[in-house]
Amino acid sequence: MSIAIVLIEHEAGTVRSASLEALGAAQAAGCEVVAVATGSDAANTTAALGEHGAAKVVVLGGDKYSPDGLAGDLAKIVREQGAKAFLATASSTGRDIAPRVAAELDCALFSDCTAFEADGDSFKLVRPWLAGKLIASLKSNAPVTCATLRRNTFAPKATGGSAEVMQVDSSTDFRAVLSKIEAKAEGMLDVAEAPIVVSGGRGMKEAEHFSLIENLARAFGNAAVGASRAVVDAGWRPHAEQVGQTGKTVAPQLYIAVGISGAIQHLAGMKTSKVIVAINKDADAPIFKIADFGIVGDAFEILPRLTEAVLEARAKV
Ligand SMILES: Cc1cc2nc3c(=O)[nH]c(=O)nc-3n(C[C@H](O)[C@H](O)[C@H](O)COP(=O)(O)OP(=O)(O)OC[C@H]3O[C@@H](n4cnc5c(N)ncnc54)[C@H](O)[C@@H]3O)c2cc1C
Known part of the structure; x- marks a missing residue:
C-alpha cells in the first residue's frame, strides 16, 4: 500500500474541512495516510485525524510559520516515510507550501486537482486547465506525486479509527518567517469553504x-x-x-x-x-x-x- 503524506490545515486545533477531504481522497486512492499537522495547537488535531482515516499523525512542533522551513520539514518526512504522494489543499497555504515541497523533492506539482486515483505504483490526476475550458487527465511518473486538491470536491471518510502520533521538532533552518496574521471579522465564513x-x-x-x-x-x-x-x-x-x-x-x-x-x-x-x-x-x-x-x-x-x-x-x- 502506498503511503500518502497529507498536509493538515487547522484553526486552533480544529481541522479544516478541506483537509478532511484530502484525507478522504488519499484513502479513496488506497493509500495509507500519514497526516502532518503543524503549529502550536497541532496536537489537538490528532483525534479528529485518526477518526478520519490517518494511520499516523506527525505533529511538527514550533510556533513559527516559515514556508521554506516547513517545506524542508515536509520533504524530509516524505523521504523518511517512503511516501509515494504528498497532498495539500488548493488553499493559499497549500499553494504556498506544495510547490516548495515539490521543488525540494525534485518532482512536478499537479495543482488544483479534481480527481486523484491510484494507477499501479503511481497516480492518475484530473485538473481543469485554461480557466476550466479544458479538463486535463494526467498520469504521474514522479517518484513522489505532489498535488494540491480542489476543495469541496473529495468526500471526507470517517473511519472512527485512531492514529499513531509522532512528535517531531520543526527545523530552525529557514529564511522567511511569518510575523503577523490579521483575523477576519468573527462569524464570517470563508467563501472557499462555505457549503x-x-x-x-x-x-x-x-x-x-x-x-x-x-x-x-x-x-x-x-x-x-x-x-x-x-x-x-x-x-x-x-x-x-x-x-x-x-x-x-x-x-x-x-x-x-x-x-x-x-x-x-x-x-x-x-x-x-x-x-x-x-x-x-x-x-x-x-x-x-x-x-x-x-x-x-x-x-x-x-x-x-x-x-x-x-x-x-x-x-x-
Ligand atoms: C486576466 C483577468 C482575470 C479576471 N479574473 C476575474 C475573476 O477572478 N473573477 C471575476 O469575477 N472576474 C474576473 N475578471 C473580470 C471578468 O472578465 C468580468 O469583467 C467580470 O467577471 C464581470 O463582473 P460582473 O459579472 O459582476 O459584471 P458585468 O459583466 O458588468 O455583469 C453585470 C450583470 O448584472 C446584470 N444586472 C444588471 N442589473 C441587474 C439587476 N437589477 N438584477 C439582476 N441582474 C442585473 C447584467 O445583466 C449583467 O449580466 C478577470 C478578467 C481578466 C482579464
Missing part, C-alpha cells in the same frame, strides 16, 4: 446594496458572501471574497450568482459548484448557460422574496 455561496456582481449597482446579498447569506445560516472581480475592483467588496481566475476557486453545494454576467474568468472559479442558481435581468447573460436554475428578473425584487422564502423554509425544519 453555500451567494455572490453579487456589478448588477448590484453599489456597495450598499450588498446588504441584500448578506441578508440572503445570513438566512441560509451557513453561507458566505462572494463577489465578482468587477465589484472588488470597484472597492465594494474585499478581495478575499472574489471568486474566479484571479480570486478564489469555490465548489459549494449551492452557488447563487446575482447580477453576475458569467465572464469566463468568473466561471473558472465556480463552475464546479454542485448546483448553480443565476439571477440576472438579462435572459441572454452567459451565466445562464451553466446555471442549473435561472431566474430572469430584477435582483432588487427577487432577493428580498428569496430571503423570506429561505427563512420560512428553515423555520419549518
Whole structure:
C-alpha cells in the first residue's frame, strides 16, 4: 500500500474541512495516510485525524510559520516515510507550501486537482486547465506525486479509527518567517469553504446594496458572501471574497450568482459548484448557460422574496 503524506490545515486545533477531504481522497486512492499537522495547537488535531482515516499523525512542533522551513520539514518526512504522494489543499497555504515541497523533492506539482486515483505504483490526476475550458487527465511518473486538491470536491471518510502520533521538532533552518496574521471579522465564513455561496456582481449597482446579498447569506445560516472581480475592483467588496481566475476557486453545494454576467474568468472559479442558481435581468447573460436554475428578473425584487422564502423554509425544519 502506498503511503500518502497529507498536509493538515487547522484553526486552533480544529481541522479544516478541506483537509478532511484530502484525507478522504488519499484513502479513496488506497493509500495509507500519514497526516502532518503543524503549529502550536497541532496536537489537538490528532483525534479528529485518526477518526478520519490517518494511520499516523506527525505533529511538527514550533510556533513559527516559515514556508521554506516547513517545506524542508515536509520533504524530509516524505523521504523518511517512503511516501509515494504528498497532498495539500488548493488553499493559499497549500499553494504556498506544495510547490516548495515539490521543488525540494525534485518532482512536478499537479495543482488544483479534481480527481486523484491510484494507477499501479503511481497516480492518475484530473485538473481543469485554461480557466476550466479544458479538463486535463494526467498520469504521474514522479517518484513522489505532489498535488494540491480542489476543495469541496473529495468526500471526507470517517473511519472512527485512531492514529499513531509522532512528535517531531520543526527545523530552525529557514529564511522567511511569518510575523503577523490579521483575523477576519468573527462569524464570517470563508467563501472557499462555505457549503453555500451567494455572490453579487456589478448588477448590484453599489456597495450598499450588498446588504441584500448578506441578508440572503445570513438566512441560509451557513453561507458566505462572494463577489465578482468587477465589484472588488470597484472597492465594494474585499478581495478575499472574489471568486474566479484571479480570486478564489469555490465548489459549494449551492452557488447563487446575482447580477453576475458569467465572464469566463468568473466561471473558472465556480463552475464546479454542485448546483448553480443565476439571477440576472438579462435572459441572454452567459451565466445562464451553466446555471442549473435561472431566474430572469430584477435582483432588487427577487432577493428580498428569496430571503423570506429561505427563512420560512428553515423555520419549518
Ligand atoms: C486576466 C483577468 C482575470 C479576471 N479574473 C476575474 C475573476 O477572478 N473573477 C471575476 O469575477 N472576474 C474576473 N475578471 C473580470 C471578468 O472578465 C468580468 O469583467 C467580470 O467577471 C464581470 O463582473 P460582473 O459579472 O459582476 O459584471 P458585468 O459583466 O458588468 O455583469 C453585470 C450583470 O448584472 C446584470 N444586472 C444588471 N442589473 C441587474 C439587476 N437589477 N438584477 C439582476 N441582474 C442585473 C447584467 O445583466 C449583467 O449580466 C478577470 C478578467 C481578466 C482579464
